[in-house]
Amino acid sequence: xxxxxxxxxxxxxxxxxxxxxxxxxxxxxxxxxxxxxxxxxxxxxxxxxxxxxxxxxxxxxxxxxxxxxxxxxxxxxxxxxxxxxxxxxxxxxxxxxxxxxxxxxxxxxxxxxxxxxxxxxxxxxxxxxxxxxxxxxxxxxxxxxxxxxxxxxxxxxxxxxxxxxxxxxxxxxxxxxxxxxxxxxxxxxxxxxxxxxxxxxx
Amino acid sequence: xxxxxxxxxxxxxxxxxxxxxxxxxxxxxxxxxxxxxxxxxxxxxxxxxxxxxxxxxxxxxxxxxxxxxxxxxxxxxxxxxxxxxxxxxxxxxxxxxxxxxxxxxxxxxxxxxxxxxxxxxxxxxxxxxxxxxxxxxxxxxxxxxxxxxxxxxxxxxxxxxxxxxxxx
Numbered sequence: 001x002x003x004x005x006x007x008x009x010x011x012x013x014x015x016x017x018x019x020x021x022x023x024x025x026x027x028x029x030x031x032x033x034x035x036x037x038x039x040x041x042x043x044x045x046x047x048x049x050x051x052x053x054x055x056x057x058x059x060x061x062x063x064x065x066x067x068x069x070x071x072x073x074x075x076x077x078x079x080x081x082x083x084x085x086x087x088x089x090x091x092x093x094x095x096x097x098x099x100x101x102x103x104x105x106x107x108x109x110x111x112x113x114x115x116x117x118x119x120x121x122x123x124x125x126x127x128x129x130x131x132x133x134x135x136x137x138x139x140x141x142x143x144x145x146x147x148x149x150x151x152x153x154x155x156x157x158x159x160x161x162x163x164x165x166x167x168x169x170x171x172x173x174x175x176x177x178x179x180x181x182x183x184x185x186x187x188x189x190x191x192x193x194x195x196x197x198x199x200x201x202x
Numbered sequence: 203x204x205x206x207x208x209x210x211x212x213x214x215x216x217x218x219x220x221x222x223x224x225x226x227x228x229x230x231x232x233x234x235x236x237x238x239x240x241x242x243x244x245x246x247x248x249x250x251x252x253x254x255x256x257x258x259x260x261x262x263x264x265x266x267x268x269x270x271x272x273x274x275x276x277x278x279x280x281x282x283x284x285x286x287x288x289x290x291x292x293x294x295x296x297x298x299x300x301x302x303x304x305x306x307x308x309x310x311x312x313x314x315x316x317x318x319x320x321x322x323x324x325x326x327x328x329x330x331x332x333x334x335x336x337x338x339x340x341x342x343x344x345x346x347x348x349x350x351x352x353x354x355x356x357x358x359x360x361x362x363x364x365x366x367x368x369x370x
Contacts, residue, residue: 004361005329011310012225012330014303019224020234022216025241026209032242188231 117175121168126150128166128173139187141173151187208248212241215258223265225330226323228315232269240264262331263341266323313363321356328353
């Protein structure tokens, strides 16, 4: 091995120390495995995707308003019900209250509005919500500034808690795990919209 | 029993896998992602994997495959990085002359980011994992000669980028 190769080996070894913490790899792997299995089971099912994106600014046009930050309370639990008291306890985002929105501007076809637990970050640039599409809840992240979808991810049945307290902080969003309400599931989206990084934090 | 064994393996080897993935991808988030992806695929077939002679090698291969398949699936754009400017320490070929390790490490990192995907994987497997060309070929699904070629071409590119002298 030449001296340059030896230097290369040492440099790579030193840089590897900057690797991210392992976190809870076992739990993350198990959850991913379950999601993959569920997705396979449901892959034959027709999923009527209902995507509704209404920038915060147009919500008012539909008689909607954003819930206050900092409170707690129930949120809508199905696509067809509306919950007037929706709000959540997370900083930096707000949850949709009132009737579900109707597309106000040209948008993907939306047969039935099904957005739930809509959260918008503090600066109003990113929105995220769950779609109840068939059996699988679907997580959607949307760039409100550029009007483009950042990420879309099928979640497993029962993976999302009934009151997930969805919130957006920085480049990641968090929601409560259905399996353990004290566990927060974290998703971070990349600049190209995928993949979502899936980690669990307590 | 299987899940206990799987958990024990991940606890023991998880950090090493993430470090390997980090060197492989050059990105912390990607490293976490591909390791999680590989482990989630290993879990349902853990009974078979744990019976293998070299479990670690197999799982690392899964990590490499996850990296490759994600890259293919999402056709990641390759981003140009800042110009790699050889410094005195970078130019030095004698380790004793390398005073500023951090500067050299960063230059190597940036140079690795400019390698083609195949060359980077080959270089990492060779110089970080210390694998033989045959083992690299097995992991990358190519002939030993191809693996050797990728390593040497990657090394030559790194030398060029880092301004290092040609090996004798």
